[in-house]
Every structure is written in C-alpha cells, then in structure tokens.
Amino acid sequence: MSFVYKSDPVRGRIWAEVFAREAPGIDFRIWPDIGDPGAVRFLAAWEPPQGLADRLPRLELLFSTGAGVDQFDFAALPPDLPVVRMIEPGIVAGMVEYVCWAVLGLHRDMPRYQAQQCEARWQALPVQPATRRSIGVLGLGSLGQAVLKQLRGFGFDCAAWSRSRHQLDGVRCHAGPEELPAFLAGTQILVCLLPLTEDTRGFLDASLFAALPQGACLVHVGRGPQLVQHDLLAALDAGHIAHAVLDVTEPEPLPAEHPFWRHPAISLTPHIASMTQPETAALAVIENLRRHATGQPLHGLVDRRLGY
Numbered sequence: 001m002s003f004v005y006k007s008d009p010v011r012g013r014i015w016a017e018v019f020a021r022e023a024p025g026i027d028f029r030i031w032p033d034i035g036d037p038g039a040v041r042f043l044a045a046w047e048p049p050q051g052l053a054d055r056l057p058r059l060e061l062l063f064s065t066g067a068g069v070d071q072f073d074f075a076a077l078p079p080d081l082p083v084v085r086m087i088e089p090g091i092v093a094g095m096v097e098y099v100c101w102a103v104l105g106l107h108r109d110m111p112r113y114q115a116q117q118c119e120a121r122w123q124a125l126p127v128q129p130a131t132r133r134s135i136g137v138l139g140l141g142s143l144g145q146a147v148l149k150q151l152r153g154f155g156f157d158c159a160a161w162s163r164s165r166h167q168l169d170g171v172r173c174h175a176g177p178e179e180l181p182a183f184l185a186g187t188q189i190l191v192c193l194l195p196l197t198e199d200t201r202g203f204l205d206a207s208l209f210a211a212l213p214q215g216a217c218l219v220h221v222g223r224g225p226q227l228v229q230h231d232l233l234a235a236l237d238a239g240h241i242a243h244a245v246l247d248v249t250e251p252e253p254l255p256a257e258h259p260f261w262r263h264p265a266i267s268l269t270p271h272i273a274s275m276t277q278p279e280t281a282a283l284a285v286i287e288n289l290r291r292h293a294t295g296q297p298l299h300g301l302v303d304r305r306l307g308y
C-alpha cells in the first residue's frame with residue numbers, strides 16, 4: 001500500500017521523514033517515483049496527474065497539499081474519489097499572522113504614514129480605539145474562525161459572513177445572501193477568506209464595494225478570480241475604498257505593466273499570506289489516514305457539489 005506525494009520535492013522529503021517516523025507501514029513515495037501504480041491508494045498533490053483513474057486505478061483518497069481545492073478540475077477526477085483539503089496548524093498560524101498584520105496596519109494608518117515618510121513629513125493622526133473599528137470576515141472556515149479569534153483579542157468589533165449559520169463567541173455571525181448587505185454596511189475592514197467556487201468568482205465587485213461604508217479597506221487573501229479588478233480600481237480612485245491589501249491576484253504573478261503594482265492605495269504581496277508547513281501537514285494527513293482506516297469522518301472532506 002503506497003502513498004504518493006506530488007508537489008515541491010524539498011518539502012516532500014520532510015513529509016517522507018514524518019511518514020517514516022509516524023506511519024512506517026505506508027510506502028511513501030515522491031512523484032514521479034511511484035513504484036507499482038496498482039499499489040497507490042493515496043495521493044497528495046497540488047496538481048494531480050492527468051488521467052488519474054487510468055494511472056492510479058486503486059486510488060482511495062486525494063489530498064490537496066493546500067487549503068484551497070480550486071486548482072483541481074473536479075470533472076476530470078473519478079466521480080466517487082473523496083477529495084480532502086488541507087487543514088493543519090501551520091497554515092492556520094500563517095494566515096492569522098498575515099491578516100492581523102494587514103488589519104493592524106490599516107487600523108493604525110500605516111499606508112498614510114508610509115506616504116508621509118516618503119515626503120519627510122512628521123505628522124500624527126488620531127488613534128481610533130480597536131473597539132470602534134469593525135472588522136468583517138467573509139468565510140468562517142478553519143482560517144476565518146482562527147483569524148477572528150485573534151482579532152477579537154485586540155478588542156476589534158468583529159463580524160463574519162458565511163453560507164450556513166455559525167455561532168462564534170463575540171462575533172456577529174451573518175449567513176446567506178439576504179444577510180450580506182447588513183454585514184457589509186457595518187464593516188470598516190473587510191477580509192476575504194472565501195474559497196474560489198462558481199458562487200464566489202467575481203464576488204468582490206462594484207456592488208459589494210458600494211455596500212461598504214465610505215473609506216472602508218479590503219484585505220484579500222482568498223483567490224485572485226474573486227476580485228473584479230477594474231471595480232476595485234474604480235472604488236479606490238473614487239476614494240470609496242481607502243486601501244486594499246492584496247495577497248492573491250489573477251493572474252499570478254501580475255504582468256509588469258499591471259496598475260496594481262504601482263497604485264498608491266494598494267499593498268501587494270505574492271501569495272504568501274500562508275503556506276502549508278510540511279511537518280504539521282504530514283501529521284494531519286496521517287491522522288486522516290488513521291480515520292479513513294477506522295471508518296471515522298475525515299477532517300476537511302470536500303463537498304464536491306459545493307466546490308469546497
């Protein structure tokens with residue numbers, strides 16, 4: 001019985017060490033050295049190989065090496081193959097750090113201080129208490145929940161929006177399209193942590209920006225195609241949105257002439273908000289293999305109908 005890892009081989013060697021230590025009964029292999037294809041039961045990949053059903057006919061589970069699964073073409077996968085997204089403490093910790101950095105920077109006017117520094121201008125701006133700053137998080141999954149827990153610790157006024165109803169201590173939870181306008185109207189800093197699906201493609205558009213209060217900011221850490229770029233530029237240029245921190249774009253990387261690179265109201269990072277940490281990811285996958293072997297529900301099982 002073998003497990004094939006098909007992603008960055010440097011990280012793959014760390015996975016191999018963890019498997020050798022924690023699950024020595026599993027023949028761990030790094031793509032393309034897969035041995036007997038008929039023995040492969042499990043695959044962890046960012047991009048699975050083409051023709052999966054023919055190449056690995058006895059595959060039982062497909063793990064994404066990242067939190068997102070939008071890189072998979074579900075129609076090309078065997079219809080009954082369970083797909084599992086990555087839920088592991090390293091990816092959560094990275095996202096919490098990044099979003100807190102971005103939110104705190106916007107809350108404390110860092111973009112304006114950076115502009116002032118370029119002009120050698122020494123000028124203090126009023127400090128707003130965190131309790132009077134409202135943060136709204138789109139998506140209440142493993143990442144959205146962890147981010148909100150930390151933001152609440154700073155005393156921010158926190159709200160969230162998701163497809164189904166959740167309850168989270170100290171967070172006003174909204175659900176479904178009918179509760180979106182009220183959520184947006186009360187949000188000064190909007191954080192997007194939605195997965196990319198047919199429902200969320202182009203979600204961050206002119207109508208959404210118009211529903212935010214004047215001077216709101218955006219932190220976008222979901223996926224590039226969720227953002228309608230020219231709508232954001234229009235909202236920034238009109239001053240309705242004050243600043244956007246973007247970690248994801250479409251395409252990645254952006255071409256050199258793209259207006260986002262040099263826009264004064266955009267801070268851009270190259271999709272580094274969070275990264276799967278190989279040691280903790282391998283442990284999380286081994287735990288899921290144990291659950292699979294004993295018939296328990298898997299952590300992060302994707303609902304292929306919903307696309308996340």
Ligand code: NDP
Nearest residue numbers: 067068139140141142143162163164195199221222273274
């Ligand atoms: P989860 O699948 O755990 O959570 C997704 C959340 O989004 C759920 O709360 C879900 O609602 C909500 N949601 C999905 N579709 C809709 C919709 N149409 N309307 C309203 N709410 C919706 O995902 P994670 O928290 O693990 O990750 C979120 C995303 O973050 C990833 O898919 C990936 O795109 C991105 N990411 C980005 C990284 C980066 O470095 N920039 C790193 C890692 C992830 P419900 O709870 O009701 O199901």
Ligand code: OXD
Nearest residue numbers: 065066067068274275
């Ligand atoms: C992920 C990512 O989905 O890094 O894990 O974006």
